[in-house]
Amino acid sequence: MIILRKDYNIEELCERFKKKDNIALARLITLIENNPDLAEEIFKHLNNITNESYIIGITGSPGVGKSSLIKELTKRIVKENKTVGIISIDPTSPFSGGAFLGDRVRMINISCHPNVFMRSLASRGYKGGISRAVFDISLLYEAYGLDIIIIETVGVGQSEFDIYNLAYTTIVMLAPNMGDAIQMQKAGIIEIGDIYDVNKKDLGGEDLIVQIEMMLDDATTTQSGWRPPALMTNSINGEGVDALLKKIWDHKEYLELSELIKERKSRRYIYKIKESMIDKIESIILQKLFTNNELNEMASNLLENKFDIYKNLKEMFNKVHFELKKDK
Amino acid sequence: MIILRKDYNIEELCERFKKKDNIALARLITLIENNPDLAEEIFKHLNNITNESYIIGITGSPGVGKSSLIKELTKRIVKENKTVGIISIDPTSPFSGGAFLGDRVRMINISCHPNVFMRSLASRGYKGGISRAVFDISLLYEAYGLDIIIIETVGVGQSEFDIYNLAYTTIVMLAPNMGDAIQMQKAGIIEIGDIYDVNKKDLGGEDLIVQIEMMLDDATTTQSGWRPPALMTNSINGEGVDALLKKIWDHKEYLELSELIKERKSRRYIYKIKESMIDKIESIILQKLFTNNELNEMASNLLENKFDIYKNLKEMFNKVHFELKKDK
Numbered sequence: 177m178i179i180l181r182k183d184y185n186i187e188e189l190c191e192r193f194k195k196k197d198n199i200a201l202a203r204l205i206t207l208i209e210n211n212p213d214l215a216e217e218i219f220k221h222l223n224n225i226t227n228e229s230y231i232i233g234i235t236g237s238p239g240v241g242k243s244s245l246i247k248e249l250t251k252r253i254v255k256e257n258k259t260v261g262i263i264s265i266d267p268t269s270p271f272s273g274g275a276f277l278g279d280r281v282r283m284i285n286i287s288c289h290p291n292v293f294m295r296s297l298a299s300r301g302y303k304g305g306i307s308r309a310v311f312d313i314s315l316l317y318e319a320y321g322l323d324i325i326i327i328e329t330v331g332v333g334q335s336e337f338d339i340y341n342l343a344y345t346t347i348v349m350l351a352p353n354m355g356d357a358i359q360m361q362k363a364g365i366i367e368i369g370d371i372y373d374v375n376k377k378d379l380g381g382e383d384l385i386v387q388i389e390m391m392l393d394d395a396t397t398t399q400s401g402w403r404p405p406a407l408m409t410n411s412i413n414g415e416g417v418d419a420l421l422k423k424i425w426d427h428k429e430y431l432e433l434s435e436l437i438k439e440r441k442s443r444r445y446i447y448k449i450k451e452s453m454i455d456k457i458e459s460i461i462l463q464k465l466f467t468n469n470e471l472n473e474m475a476s477n478l479l480e481n482k483f484d485i486y487k488n489l490k491e492m493f494n495k496v497h498f499e500l501k502k503d504k
Numbered sequence: 505m506i507i508l509r510k511d512y513n514i515e516e517l518c519e520r521f522k523k524k525d526n527i528a529l530a531r532l533i534t535l536i537e538n539n540p541d542l543a544e545e546i547f548k549h550l551n552n553i554t555n556e557s558y559i560i561g562i563t564g565s566p567g568v569g570k571s572s573l574i575k576e577l578t579k580r581i582v583k584e585n586k587t588v589g590i591i592s593i594d595p596t597s598p599f600s601g602g603a604f605l606g607d608r609v610r611m612i613n614i615s616c617h618p619n620v621f622m623r624s625l626a627s628r629g630y631k632g633g634i635s636r637a638v639f640d641i642s643l644l645y646e647a648y649g650l651d652i653i654i655i656e657t658v659g660v661g662q663s664e665f666d667i668y669n670l671a672y673t674t675i676v677m678l679a680p681n682m683g684d685a686i687q688m689q690k691a692g693i694i695e696i697g698d699i700y701d702v703n704k705k706d707l708g709g710e711d712l713i714v715q716i717e718m719m720l721d722d723a724t725t726t727q728s729g730w731r732p733p734a735l736m737t738n739s740i741n742g743e744g745v746d747a748l749l750k751k752i753w754d755h756k757e758y759l760e761l762s763e764l765i766k767e768r769k770s771r772r773y774i775y776k777i778k779e780s781m782i783d784k785i786e787s788i789i790l791q792k793l794f795t796n797n798e799l800n801e802m803a804s805n806l807l808e809n810k811f812d813i814y815k816n817l818k819e820m821f822n823k824v825h826f827e828l829k830k831d832k
Contacts, residue, residue, distance in 0.1 A: 197586045213755070216814035224813045238566050319811055413774075445803035445813075452817050453824075458782055465781075465830070475773035483647055485773075486544035489780050496781075499827035 190221035233343030261317035341447035518549035561671030616745035
């Protein structure tokens with residue numbers, strides 16, 4: 177149950193946040209999560225901070241083992257004296273409160289480490305807003321001074337594209353016998369991974385590796401100079417995780433040496449610009465362009481000849497003209 | 505693996521579709537799924553069909569038992585001599601090819617029934633397009649003459665709102681010990697259900713029912729005349745499913761008698777108008793408003809003072825003006 181005190185003082189919270197008060201961090205995240213409009217005011221107080229976090233994204237189907245892999249990665253990153261912030265969006269993840277797989281307990285030890293921060297987003301109810309929340313929380317983590325940010329997201333719908341746009345190194349996780357190969361083929365998932373990890377290697381998965389390699393061979397969009405490696409891990413006993421972490425640092429180094437890191441950071445902000453723009457336009461258009469009565473009328477017109485919908489939509493839209501102007 | 509023959513003939517497929525050729529139905533779905541732009545042409549050939557399907561939406565966390573409940577419901581609906589079309593969007597669903605819970609086999613018998621049609625959407629890779637695909641497939645099902653359409657969606661992000669807007673009766677499924685109560689509270693899920701079903705009653709769940717009832721008492725948005733019932737089922741042995749189906753028909757009757765069904769149908773089309781509008785605008789704006797160079801420049805400006813992002817975004821957007829005109 178989430179209790180929001182109404183007597184918060186953002187300025188005071190931000191002062192405490194700058195003094196590395198964990199509770200202030202948690203509180204600010206909750207504020208932003210529940211009221212995105214507060215973000216502007218919150219970040220106003222944090223504008224003189226300089227810190228660069230490195231952002232890792234991990235995506236995969238529910239049950240593929242993302243949480244246990246993150247636990248193993250985090251254990252190792254913390255040993256390198258780095259601080260870690262985790263953002264988890266997966267309704268089946270033990271981080272996110274949907275621990276029907278029964279492994280919630282395995283996670284607790286890592287989330288209690290003083291250098292590890294964890295936030296799970298209720299995956300429900302963020303109408304179009306999950307990626308905004310992820311962006312805001314990762315920015316708060318960055319302002320807090322964390323070295324590494326890990327974003328965990330389930331491979332559903334748009335969230336994989338979000339992670340591709342929001343992280344610098346994206347790890348696509350798969351597991352044997354989950355139909356991943358088929359989905360992968362269909363969805364062009366091969367285009368978003370910087371690293372492919374076939375987890376649950378105790379169940380096999382060599383054939384999946386072969387398929388990934390074949391698809392990478394075919395991919396026209398391979399990044400120049402970086403062939404995404406495909407590794408196997410067992411996130412339960414930690415097998416292969418050292419090698420995976422090594423590949424993450426290799427990719428980080430590759431981005432930094434080739435200056436592609438600038439492009440990744442840019443991509444993150446371009447995505448943000450587009451998302452904010454669309455949000456803004458959406459609300460303007462939907463409020464101003466059509467009144468509720470007009471929308472109702474249009475809907476009944478469509479309903480009358482419901483299988484003509486695309487023809488009729490086209491006609492409706494042909495009546496609408498936009499003009500866009502920019503001040504210089 | 506999906507093999508798309510390139511030598512399809514839409515007109516011919518539509519003729520076969522009208523003669524109830526299942527393969528033509530399947531082929532048209534695949535065409536629309538892979539190439540949404542074909543929808544207009546396809547529906548052009550179907551515009552003189554009259555059929556009204558009743559659309560049921562079922563949403564819930566992965567693992568809550570949606571697929572087995574749908575199987576039990578479908579068995580009963582088919583016995584009432586009705587035809588059923590199922591659309592499934594859930595990466596963990598046995599329908600959708602992510603059967604890591606091992607119960608795929610249980611589903612096969614129902615999907616082989618001649619009056620049952622099933623389509624699962626790869627939940628990956630539909631950038632913003634899952635709801636369009638669901639709309640199109642349900643419209644194809646409707647044109648095909650099916651009586652009942654069941655849309656299954658995992659409760660992640662926007663998909664719950666999609667189902668609320670696309671279905672006439674929405675069933676929100678929960679299960680004991682899955683953290684659903686917390687998520688529910690946070691996300692206003694209580695506002696979208698016409699019926700609440702606590703599944704896995706063998707594991708308890710009476711407390712969940714109490715919580716749902718309390719939240720319904722508090723809800724300011726209760727539908728006049730329809731208090732959403734909260735039921736318990738065991739979708740594995742079918743316990744409680746008769747009662748649930750009865751409530752679905754009650755809700756259908758309630759909507760039809762009160763003429764609220766018109767409002768639901770309208771809602772579906774208003775949603776469609778808005779979505780199409782936003783799609784269209786998105787592509788115009790993003791292509792025409794800013795060049796890639798401008799976007800890159802804006803992104804580097806944001807990156808320079810990254811914690812000032814919301815202030816800077818506001819300033820950027822203040823420079824953009826829209827004018828909207830409508831022909832009468």
